[in-house]
Amino acid sequence: MELSSSSTLLFLLVVLFGAAAQESPRLPAAEQEAAYAALESINSGVDWRFLYPDDLCLSGPHGLLCDLFSDPSDNSGAVPHIVELNFGFVSDFSSNPPCGPNASISPVLLSAASSFPFLRKLFYYNCFAAARSPLPIRPWSLPASLEELVLIQNPSLVGRIPPSVGDLPRLRRLVVSGTGVSGTIPDEIGALPDLEQLLLSRSRFRGPVPSGLGRCSALKILDLSANRLSGRVPAELGRLARLVKLDLSSNRISGPIPARLSRLEFLDLSNNRLTGGVPTALGEMRGLKEVYLSGNPGVGGRIPEIWEGLGGILGIGMSGLGLTGNIPGSMGVFLGNLCYLALDNNLLEGELPDQLKRLEASAKEINLANNSLAGRIPFSAGFVDRMRRCNKTEIPHPVLFSLFSSSSSSSSSSTTPGDNNILLGSNAALGILAFVVLRHFGL
Template sequence: MRMILGRLLVVAVLAAAAAAAESEPRLPAAEQEGVYAVLEAVNPGFPWRASFPDDLCLAGPHGVSCDDDDGGNASHVVGISLGYVSDFSANPSCAAPSAATLLTSGLLAASFPRLRSLFVYGCFVGDDDARPLPPLPWRLPPTLQDLVLLVLSGSRFAGRIPSALVQGLANVKILDLSSNLLAGGIPRAIGGLTQLVKLDLSSNTLAGPIPGELGGLASLELLDLSNNRLTGGVPAALRGMTAIREMYLSGNRRLGGSVPADMFAGLKGISAVGLSDAGLTGTIPASLGESLRNVTYLGLDGNLLEGEVPPALAKMAGRVRLHGNRAVCISPEFLAGAPRPRIAGVPSCNATQAAPVTRRPVVMPVPLASAEKPAAAAAPPPMRIGSCVVVAMLLLMLS
């Protein structure tokens, strides 16, 4: 009797599992085939079909995310992530140069009408040849106007950022084209992407002025234009970024101009500012310490600044870097307000009238390494904490 009951129980469990599988929304055959085509394009040596023969939304590889439609009748691919990020994010490899044709073939648009996230990191790098960023990563149909995340990073894309690319991304929240070989100016049309939360164009060879239109990005929380060839100073219009938390302009050695203290006065939520190696001249405004009182990181090192360090900077909550400037010195008033009695690397104003260029960092009062933007751009930089949080939140929304 027990044996019979046991067999009946097994049959019941299998039947329930089969019924549950039948009730799950199915991925349309065209999208299933599209996923296989993408995976075979980026890594043709792996047996994708044999390894993942079932519904790819129910049992697919890492890097493919799905969501049900409104009626719950079918699943659709909403996110594709390609390229190694870490051992904890094992996206399909895409180092083969031939995989770059994926972005110009129209395959993505034809296969995935609900695509909302495309993440391409460190791809197409198996040779030394640069390739132009296509006017659009795909032929963008109206069904893809809801794309919210576009990352094409560290993949040797060259040439200008096409205006057509920007104009087709009206609802994008994260736009990351960092660590490529992009040149020319920053398109003014980016200022019209009012839903942007993160804009990262760092570690390219972009030139010309920073468009004042970027000040219209009132939802932007992270702006990274570091390690380019930008000029013309920091535009005052950036004060319109009222939601900004992190701003990195370091490594633009010909940016020039003065420290934009007034611009930061209205940016109450900002926590990290990188202006290192930016060709800034003049003195450090006294109002800067009050405007950025709560920042965790302020980089002013490697510029052409001179004069006394304002005492208000001694009261800032985080880390300030001042080394490598032309003639910066510390006044007795600054030392009286500093949490630490000795500040390394910057001489006292009483010690010399023409302070030499300093080489050692000034740190006060507590370093916060996670907020510091790397100065080098030889390799794709690691993700910052702030950007990881934004990406993680959006990916969770899409999964």
């Protein structure tokens, strides 16, 4: 009797689970077919239909995510739809569908407004590294629901970003980094009210930095580094009240260094064609953590007395700016958290101020080489010896900016944190301690 009761209970459970499975809402057939087409476009060598024959929302590949949506006009209940498509193997912890050597972007994705009407994220990582893969010329028709469009480390991806990218009202993150994408940056990006991160780095964009970007009131990160951009930094960027990171390094940008960027924490304008001196307005950026201006020989002028309110700065790169005059003692007085200071390859002269000795508490690298400095070094012999023995792995590199990981400073090795040393080569005589330093580092 007991066995019979157990068997009956098991039978009822099977029936109930079977009925529930039959009643479970399914991914619409058209969306399922579009997903198969997208998977086949990234790797035609995989039989995706064989591997995943069932509802892709119930048993699909790792990078395909779904969510339930209700239709107020339909009483049939919530229906699953695809909200994320992530392609390209990133790591064992994020095993997205791998891309093949002949991967391409399926037309169904760039007409996703009809194919994937609820899509929030489209992500490609290292998918287009072999065969040349052009972006479609026609305007993109992406769903208004899209929040993230990310194309990272795809060197064989070529073409242009169309103006229609500005028709995505919910887009928060646009990343085109490490690609062969070229042309001008569409001014229409300025029409994106929710855009928080714009990373168009290490590609082949040319022309000016669009002034329309000043309309992206939610923007926090702007990284256009390592392209072929020219012209001046538009004054409209000063309107970006939430901007915390600006990286325009390694371009052909000219004119003065922008002054109205009061909320910044990270500023990298290195390796451009800037002029006009180091602006005193840097002193108004009270939240600044890192500033890299190196590799702009036309900047010139003196190091301004702006450091009193900048005690939070961790890294300063001002190599090769054509700076003249003395090193201000106020840098030692107020920069109590400084890890990295590069003032090499300038025209600085005079004695090192005694106040620089205060940097011993935090500094990991100080580079003053190739100037016309004279006198004694204010640093203690113990500090010099610690710098000599310091291991690279003991300090961050680059210095510290880690609020967002999608991008890092692209300054050259001579202007960003590197070997943990005091470098004083090619200066005038700096007394007996200078001899110790020069000897320690073979200069």
